[in-house]
Amino acid sequence: MLKRVAIFIICLCPLLQFCQDFSALWKGHFSYNEIKDITEGNNKIYAAADNAVFSLDTQTNEIEELTSINGLSGETISTIYYSEYYELLIIGYDNGLIEIAFDNDTEILTIVDIIDKPTIPSTDKRINHFNAYQNVVYISTNFGISIFDLERLEFGDTYFIGNGGSQIPVSQTSVFGDDIYATCLNGNGIRKARVSNPNLIDYQNWQLITSGSWVSIETQDDKLYSINTNRSIYQIINDGISQRFNYPDLPLSLKSINGNLVVSTQNNVFVYDSNFNIISQIAIEASFDTEYTTATIDLENIYIGTKDFGVLKTAFNDLVTFEEIHPDGPLLNTPFSVQTERNGLWVTFGDYTSRYVPTPFRKHGVSHLQDETWKNIPYDSLLGSKNLNSISVNPLNTEQVFINSFEDGLLEIIDNEPIIRYDQTNSGLESLILSGKPDFISIRLSGSTFDREGLLWTTTCLALKPLKSYQPSTGQWNSYDFTNLIPDPINENLGYSDLVIDDNDIKWTGSFNFGVIGFNENNGNPILKSIKTEEENFPSINVTALALDKRNQLWIGTDLGLRVLFNTSNFFTDENVRVEEIIIEEDGIAKELLFQQSIADIKVDGSNNKWIGTTDSGLFYFSSNGQNTIFHFTKDNSPLPSNTINDISLDEINGIVYIATKKGLVSFQSGGSSPFEDLESAFAYPNPVRPNFNIVDEKVKIKDISENVNIKITDIEGNLVAEAQSRTNERYSGFNLEIDGGTAYWNGKNLANNVVASGVYLVMLADLDTLETKVLKLMVVR
Template sequence: MRLYYICGINAIAMRKISLLLTVCLPMLVLAQQNPWKGYFSYKEITDVISGNNKVVAATKNSLFSKELVSGGLATFTSINDVKPEVVTAVFNSSTNHTFIGNENGLIIIIKPDGSVINKPDIILEVPVPPNNKKINDFYEYNGKVYVSAQYGITVYNLNNLEVDETYYIGNSGESLDVLQTTVFNNEIYAVTRTQGIKKAVLSNPFIYDYSQWSVFNSGNWLGLVTFNNQLVGANLNMNLYKFIGSTAQQFSTFGSTGKKLKSASNYLVFQANYQVHVYDQNLSLQSITYSIPNVSDFFTGAAVVNDKLYIGTSKNGLYESNIVPNNNFVNVSPNGPIEDYSFKIKKTSDELWITHGGYDRTYAPDYKYEGISTYKSSLGWSFINKANFTDVVSLGTVLENTFNKKEKYVCSNHKGLLKITDNTVFTLLDHTNTGANGLESLYYAPDPNYKSTRPNGLVQDNSGNIWMTNAYVNKALKVLRSNGSWQSYDLSSSIQNATNERYGNMEVDKNGTKWIASFLNGVIAFNERYNNRTIVINSEKGLPDNDVRCVAVDKKGQLWIGTYKGLRILSNVDRFLSENELTATNIVIQEGDLAQELFYQQFIQDIYVDGSNNKWVSIADAGVFHVSSNGQRTLHRFTKENSPLPSNNVLDIEIDEVTGEVFFATDKGTVSFLGSSTKGSENLENAYVYPNPVRPEYSGTVKIAGLMDKVNLKITDIEGNLVFETTSQGGTVEWDTTAFGKYKVASGVYMIFISSDDAAETTVKKIMIIR
């Protein structure tokens, strides 16, 4: 091989080489890409407002806007630092700042340049209980934003986005739930939940004093706005009024629970649960919407922008229509899953599946009746509608039949096992149609007619048999054989209180041993090939708690056990074959002079072993840890505070072993991180390097992907000087662009030599580094 010296080239030549490499070499160019992606729902609308030639809609966990001229959609999620608690109100100011109010008092401000500011002033400074800080509404007047909240009114200055003052306007100066504010004739009006409409002179220097506020109207009101130089209000008696002085004059009525009253452009918009009214400047009714065709849902927000009507719904997203006529509605929400709450996630051979049901810590079903969200990169989101499997609730674990990938199985934690073929044919398997050796319903003494079949822990063995557990029965281990027959195994002689036992996930090791996480009995190991041999690992055998939430067998044959109170490992699953008792041990890590147990007393919700044998561990309300294969090093630590995780409550972890994408299913949406741990390929034909070229502003690592497992990899400069070498674990290697960790390598072209351990497969790649 002939190597050419190019270290002394000038900047123009460097740019030419960079262009040549980019165009000519078959390399994937992903420079400076964000390693995070969001998979959020935009269906659960909480508020809708008009902006500057755009409509803005909020969900519980995100925000999106539609430009009316271009039709472009923009989303704001945890991926771009918008991390709400629960969104309760949204507002777009005259300066094009978007204010997002939350249930806990947090205010998030999106600036015109797209940057995000979190304002915890109300959380930190307002002296009321944390559950009394909900943001109800925003109103702008003369460069100030008046925030209506559960405790009173906080005023923000638009010039510096800081708090000016806070008003507590209860009759005795106590906090008071303020629903909405408006200004009319230099007086500020506040609609309160329990003390009618109050007002004060806006220019009064002592306006912060509750005694300066008087009762304008003592009725029960839900909204008040200034519209066309008059006050207009909505009362809880289901009427709309305009005020002539202090006299309320009814001009319309509604027959549904009222929610919000807004003035938008030249229109007045009133929204109730099942009605949206639009009035012109003369308060003449222009349109009334009772429902959206073919959508069974209630309304959660409404706005008018440029003579278009927008209505938000609780489960189906945002709809657009003309004001008159308003019978042609178009859904304008971005694509996304059914809802943000993601219980279980599964990467099948060509799709991502998310279920939205589940169970609580004691495995009690939530009885949620939802469909299934599926995502394919080439087609986007689609849905398996709940109407296809009537009354099948609490959907959780998903399994793809690797012997027939058209078949998927989904556990219902109440109704049995749902078999889905081609995403179109649905069969419910339960105690009525799987025979004497199949699934069983629990027995509930107070009501013998109550039926609940609760499978969990789906896993497939190398022979194509599908194994699962069945809660609350003696024959708790079930298997659907590849020939369609069912078989059951009785665990009651090995565990305590079998008819009250519930189960988490299950793993099958190379020997065919089933490792089962249980709620009351620790880990249950079973292998039918050895005379139904069963061994239990519980708190008497090294576990910190008998409530085992998850198990994972790693690539070295170790069993990782996640419990309600910490982590344990079994050194080798082969011990099951030769020992009568198994004991689990902890992992002790050294931090300086301090030795401590890894994940001591932590509630571990999930463990996933990646292609490099490293472990991703989800800790309840504490985010995710990525630790080395032996647990001694923390490779990544992701929380809501330091990453795009929308919540620290990560319910499930899944990895695309081809791309290395790590998915985190949380109670507030699903996100993914493009990791470097991928499954080894069968050859080196698809090996690639990214990013390429590496530009000066890039601070991440270089990934060499598409590798076979355990290949030898060497990187040299153009003169042949070695700067890095390693043996791959899985299908991807990362290089920090240093010479063996000592210093950053210089600009230039670097050669990557890749060879399988037997030298039967080899390839060479190039990468350009520009400092």
């Protein structure tokens, strides 16, 4: 096999770059249910989903994933092609990006030539098809044809083959005899040119052989076939066209494989022999209610891409038995809300706009990651609940989950089974009321959370009594009126964002037009107050995210920046309440943290540090006071498939951050955890520390420690090696021993900054509040 050329070629071309593999700390949770394209080669089937690829080894049945975790861009895939000769997979995208994954190599080559072409409109850069011929690939795009040299890994010419050299959409190319043929859309016909002509960049060397709009073209041995948008397949003979068949649906793909012709429509796959005799026709299987997207074959099996079940495999000699093939994953790659639970995660995909509009309705199911396996609940099982968004897990019964619908009320799920939908007929929930439409029903729940007593609190948009409480154990509902603050909810406030409850049992919610709203039950005499004005230092009245930190300070995200309410206890008594910006120093200049950034979500971890997601600038991780930026993850420096963050959820037991983006779900192993109430469960690992463990970089973890603790590490003779104290030696501060919530990290170095020798070390823990102590023994072998 001819391998790719030496790496120095890459260095010579500034438009080629290798992307990093992030699999050490990141994990992708992508959906592979909808398949965009399939290709085959070297005993593998490659299938492209929305923005990720998986391969099936047809001999071992082993499945491997290729995602943004491995270096893919996360953009929307349009087509793929595998070259057996060069042992590489080429991936094309809607935006014109091309990436190459090499066999037995973890690096991804990114090619941005088409993206960076200023003469081509961004809407016309889509990659439609790859056609390999000799050492080059002809790339069909929405502007014409580009050439990529697989041997030199570099771009060649671009052909604008429309009349007068105009840019026209080319759907597919094929080399037949001495000519290259191109099918074109939008009435631009089929065009051909001599493949050996060195001047194909001149549009005058391209001949129009027939008019119309054509979606594909393929060579099958000594025959040439093409499909028109009229749903017919034609054989091209001496540049004349002869109709062979008219399909009930427009064919979506046309491929020539092993001497056979494969035509895929949304309801059927047709396989023809070299004389256009049909070998197999595979219709939609009743147990797989879906649409087909594409297909390929090997000598024994047919592999069909679908919209809902990944790849369906069926044998030529048994066309009634289907095997569903795809990696485990959630239903969709559009997560809107996520919520962790012990060893699990709930995900919803229903949404509403930034102006709290639910349409178009999202009839999507719900996904539940449980014990590292995805349980997907389809929409048909959700009792008609559309636009499902925020999720609340009952802390007193984690099998009981409540999910808000932004149209149909509140859905209750027990042990993964939807059991009831609460609406205006069976609960305290109420529909918005439209003048002149008494029968109109729309119950739009957004924020929700449980309090310490197991009471569920929710907010209903466009309602007179938007704040509701529900006691699952008794079925009792209570409603709280906001009309003193918002007399006309239909016209004065479009909706509510997050709902949080502080240490004093005050309910806080963000609103579209009234800033932050605080609600105090006040022993039956409710108090309601809002702050939103410029005088109160708000950058915007539209509050999009709220979070309470470990000091009961309220962190506030708006569509124009970040604010903090430092003193929440005097909110209702102080007439001059103000929120404050976080001022940081950058290059000697004082600046406002996240100035005019649109904030999507805020979460606080066990160390009181802040995870903040934005709508277009990725994900930030700040120190507890916001003064230090620990991480800033974007598409360019991390596996985030999009810089648009929809939601964040923290698994503080396992130190995992789940990040829902516009184009998929990923998680980051932050390592931090929530502190424990005592030191009883504290332990150190790995123990013993063996020679093959990279102690400096991977670090010894001291887990399950309490919130306010002092840690001393000594050798067996009592000599101090390292020391740390909560709130002093915080993580990411550069100390040899750092504390992050309920976990401490030691890099194996002593006070002289040298890695310690082999021996037994004592880890002495002392809780500074309770005076509890504990000693752990740690063996280091070097």
